[in-house]
Amino acid sequence: MTSTPKAGDKAPDFKLPHDGGGEVRLSDFKGRKLVLYFYPKANTSGCTLEAKDFTRLASAFARADTAVVGVSADPIPKQQKFKTKQGLSITLASDESHEVLKAYGVWTKKSMFGHAYMGILRNTYLIGPDGRIAHVWEKVKVAGHAEEVLAAAKAL
Numbered sequence: 001m002t003s004t005p006k007a008g009d010k011a012p013d014f015k016l017p018h019d020g021g022g023e024v025r026l027s028d029f030k031g032r033k034l035v036l037y038f039y040p041k042a043n044t045s046g047c048t049l050e051a052k053d054f055t056r057l058a059s060a061f062a063r064a065d066t067a068v069v070g071v072s073a074d075p076i077p078k079q080q081k082f083k084t085k086q087g088l089s090i091t092l093a094s095d096e097s098h099e100v101l102k103a104y105g106v107w108t109k110k111s112m113f114g115h116a117y118m119g120i121l122r123n124t125y126l127i128g129p130d131g132r133i134a135h136v137w138e139k140v141k142v143a144g145h146a147e148e149v150l151a152a153a154k155a156l
Helices: 045-056 058-062 077-086 099-105 147-154
Strands: 013-015 023-025 032-040 066-072 091-094 105-114 117-119 124-127 132-139
Touching: 013 091, 032 045, 032 099, 032 147, 045 058, 045 066, 045 147, 058 066, 058 147, 066 147, 077 091, 132 147
Parallel strands: 032 066, 066 091
Antiparallel strands: 013 023, 032 124, 105 117, 124 132
């Protein structure tokens, strides 16, 4: 695992396939703010709540000139089903190769019930219009998180 980029660092570049077809790139957001949030698995309770919270606040993020992109290792068909089933409006990107997950330091060894496995840390990055990381939330607790990120985006 690489280290987690910190506030002030240049955001690691990315190009990922996203739900609905096409690719999303960091350069697509040049001159705008971007919330890039990483979540472990589509259609699980915490990930669903987080995605619904970001969707609920999507118009407020748009007014703050801030895009929101969620990233997991789930394949695009699973992302699309998640988006449709939950009525999500945010962009969901897929990193099955784990390259972007590693670049952002969120692909790591985890443990559950004594079983070690590789998985995704629930981290969020607010990237400024200059392409630099403005704020990092590590090991996110979902409740109230989207509101906290929105407040930071408005203040940036």
